[in-house]
Amino acid sequence: xxxxxxxxxxxxxxxxxxxxxxxxxxxxxxxxxxxxxxxxxxxxxxxxxxxxxxxxxxxxxxxxxxxxxxxxxxxxxxxxxxxxxxxxxxxxxxxxxxxxxxxxxxxxxxxxxxxxxxxxxxxxxxxxxxxxxxxxxxxxxxxxxxxxxxxxxxxxxxxxxxxxxxxxxxxxxxxxxxxxxxxxxxxxxxxxxxxxxxxxxxxxxxxxxxxxxxxxxxxxxxxxxxxxxxxxxxxxxxxxxxxxxxxxxxxxxxxxxxxxxxxxxxxxxxxxxxxxxxxxxxxxxxxxxxxxxxxxxxxxxxxxxxxxxxxxxxxxxxxxxxxxxxxxxxxxxxxxxxxxxxxxxxxxxxxxxxxxxxxxxxxxxxxxxxxxxxxxxxx
Numbered sequence: 001x002x003x004x005x006x007x008x009x010x011x012x013x014x015x016x017x018x019x020x021x022x023x024x025x026x027x028x029x030x031x032x033x034x035x036x037x038x039x040x041x042x043x044x045x046x047x048x049x050x051x052x053x054x055x056x057x058x059x060x061x062x063x064x065x066x067x068x069x070x071x072x073x074x075x076x077x078x079x080x081x082x083x084x085x086x087x088x089x090x091x092x093x094x095x096x097x098x099x100x101x102x103x104x105x106x107x108x109x110x111x112x113x114x115x116x117x118x119x120x121x122x123x124x125x126x127x128x129x130x131x132x133x134x135x136x137x138x139x140x141x142x143x144x145x146x147x148x149x150x151x152x153x154x155x156x157x158x159x160x161x162x163x164x165x166x167x168x169x170x171x172x173x174x175x176x177x178x179x180x181x182x183x184x185x186x187x188x189x190x191x192x193x194x195x196x197x198x199x200x201x202x203x204x205x206x207x208x209x210x211x212x213x214x215x216x217x218x219x220x221x222x223x224x225x226x227x228x229x230x231x232x233x234x235x236x237x238x239x240x241x242x243x244x245x246x247x248x249x250x251x252x253x254x255x256x257x258x259x260x261x262x263x264x265x266x267x268x269x270x271x272x273x274x275x276x277x278x279x280x281x282x283x284x285x286x287x288x289x290x291x292x293x294x295x296x297x298x299x300x301x302x303x304x305x306x307x308x309x310x311x312x313x314x315x316x317x318x319x320x321x322x323x324x325x326x327x328x329x330x331x332x333x334x335x336x337x338x339x340x341x342x343x344x345x346x347x348x349x350x351x352x353x354x355x356x357x358x359x360x361x362x363x364x365x366x367x368x369x370x371x372x373x374x375x376x377x378x379x
Contacts, residue, residue, distance in 0.1 A: 033174045036129055036164055037136045037154040043175050044123050044151070048072055051104070051122040053112075053133030055080025057155070058091055058098070060330050063169060063185050063364045064178035070098050072176070075120040077112065078103035079132040084325050086274045086288040086371075094366050107132050114144055122150055124175060129156040129164075131328065158328040159228045159250075162236050165330050166190060185330070185364050192333045192356055196340045196348070200238045205344050210239040211264035211313075214251065215272050215324060216302045217282030221256045229327040230270065230335065237340040239266070256307040266342060267313045269302055270324040271295075275371070286323040288371040295321070295375040303377065314377070318342075323373040331360055338374045 029045040052058070055076045062069035070091075081088040092098050104116035112134050117125070125145055127134050134141045136154055145152050153175055155168035166186040173182025212230055214223040224243045225231035227250045234241045242264045243254050273283030275290045277298070285298040299321045303314045313319055320342050326335035337353035353374070361369040 031174075033153070033171060035152075035154045035171055036156045036168055039152075039154070041151050041153055043153065046177070047124050047175055049074045049121060049123045051117055051120060051125045052076035053125065053127035053135070054131055054328075055088070056084060056132075056325070056328060057126055057128075059087070059365065060155070060157075060169065060172060061176075062091075062366055063330060064173055064176055064181045066364070066366045068095075069366065070095050070101065073101055074122055075102045075104050075117060077105045077107070077133040079105075079107035082107045083132070084287075086276070087325070090288055090367060090370075105133060109134055109138065112138075112141070114141060117145070118148055118150075124151045124153060126172070126175070127152060127154050128328075129154050129159050131158060157330055157332065160232070161228065161327075161332050162193065162232055162336070165332060169330060185360075188360060188363070189330070189333050192337060195351065196237060196336060199347060200340075200344075203347055205238055205347055207238055207240040208265035208343050209242045209263075210234045210266045210268060210343065211242040211254070211259060213267070213269045213308075216269040216284050216321070218272060221305070221307065222254050222259060223251070224254055225251050225270075225327065230268075230322070230332075230339075233332075233336050233339045234343075236336060237343050239339070239343045260307060260310065263312050265313055265318065267303070267308070267311060267319040268339070268342070269299065269319075269321045270327070271298070271321050272324045273298055284321045284375075286321060286371070286373055286375065287325070290372045292372050292375065295372040296377075299375050299377060317377045319377045321375050326373075331357060334360065335374070342376070 030042045031045060033041050033043060035041050050072045052073060055078065058069055058080065102120060105112040129136045142152055153171060155171055156164040157168060166189055169182045169185055173179045212225050214225050226241055226243050226247050231241055242262065246254055269284050271284035271286035273281050273285035274287050275285065277283055277285045284302050285294050303309060303319045308314060322335050322338060326332050334353045334357035337351050337356060340348045341351050341353065357373060358369045
């Protein structure tokens with residue numbers, strides 16, 4: 001009995017693949033690109049039908065097409081409205097049709113429906129190397145989509161963000177024929193990154209020990225990021241990640257006891273709360289529509305927990321919070337500058353990460369920046 005649904009699914013996939021192969025013109029104009037998995041991919045010269053392995057790639061598309069970032073999107077995963085509902089709501093208010101885009105999965109790789117994705121007849125699939133949707137390790141998905149004549153293009157804002165973010169925007173620009181827009185964003189991104197990198201290289205300040213508590217309030221203390229994601233922001237801004245010698249993976253959990261015995265010089269929490277979070281919420285509130293006072297009060301609650309409040313960094317006012325979704329965003333360079341100011345306040349006193357984020361939104365997003373994206377305890 002259990003084999004029959006699998007057999008039916010396989011037969012349906014075979015029919016969908018055959019149908020797609022028959023639909024695409026045999027001699028359509030195409031060109032080659034190299035994606036973030038190092039694969040040479042042939043994409044059509046005119047891409048009109050995209051599917052997205054993460055809905056959170058919509059802001060990256062908006063960098064390249066502010067007027068209609070969703071116009072080519074015929075399907076996507078449904079994690080955007082679940083994990084970042086506040087930003088999704090801003091896109092929905094500006095582009096109501098985003099709600100009508102078919103979803104072929106929810107918020108995890110195992111929810112991805114290959115049958116639904118094929119039925120949408122995409123020309124190109126934009127996937128992440130890793131994340132909530134299908135990734136570079138999903139050999140079966142890659143094989144079936146390739147057999148159907150669909151170009152699979154991998155991008156990355158999370159596994160190696162400070163190397164792969166500009167490359168990913170350039171790849172997307174090449175796929176969509178928006179090379180000039182991509183180049184303009186990459187130039188701004190690289191200039192902001194080099195402000196931090198070059199100054200650190202000249203001055204080589206001592207490296208403070210930093211602990212990132214990821215998704216504060218979602219689970220008991222203390223989930224953290226080590227490599228990739230915002231773990232890379234610590235080392236790139238001249239810090240030492242306290243969890244690097246403890247957790248062998250990219251992310252994991254450190255006990256509160258370990259932190260009290262090996263206290264960080266700086267504490268940074270990532271915020272998954274929003275303007276809609278209740279006043280007694282355990283989450284730190286940051287992001288669209290969050291007022292500075294709400295953000296600061298939520299950080300004060302989070303750092304007032306038993307154990308966390310006893311950390312010397314918290315007692316000394318060296319505790320900060322950052323919007324969690326910078327870990328998978330092309331606007332990560334603004335958070336990088338915020339980290340630089342927190343770790344080396346005198347060396348980077350002139351940096352204005354909020355001004356940078358505001359300028360990037362003004363130039364490369366379909367709506368201006370609103371809300372609070374990081375906060376700090378009073379010294």
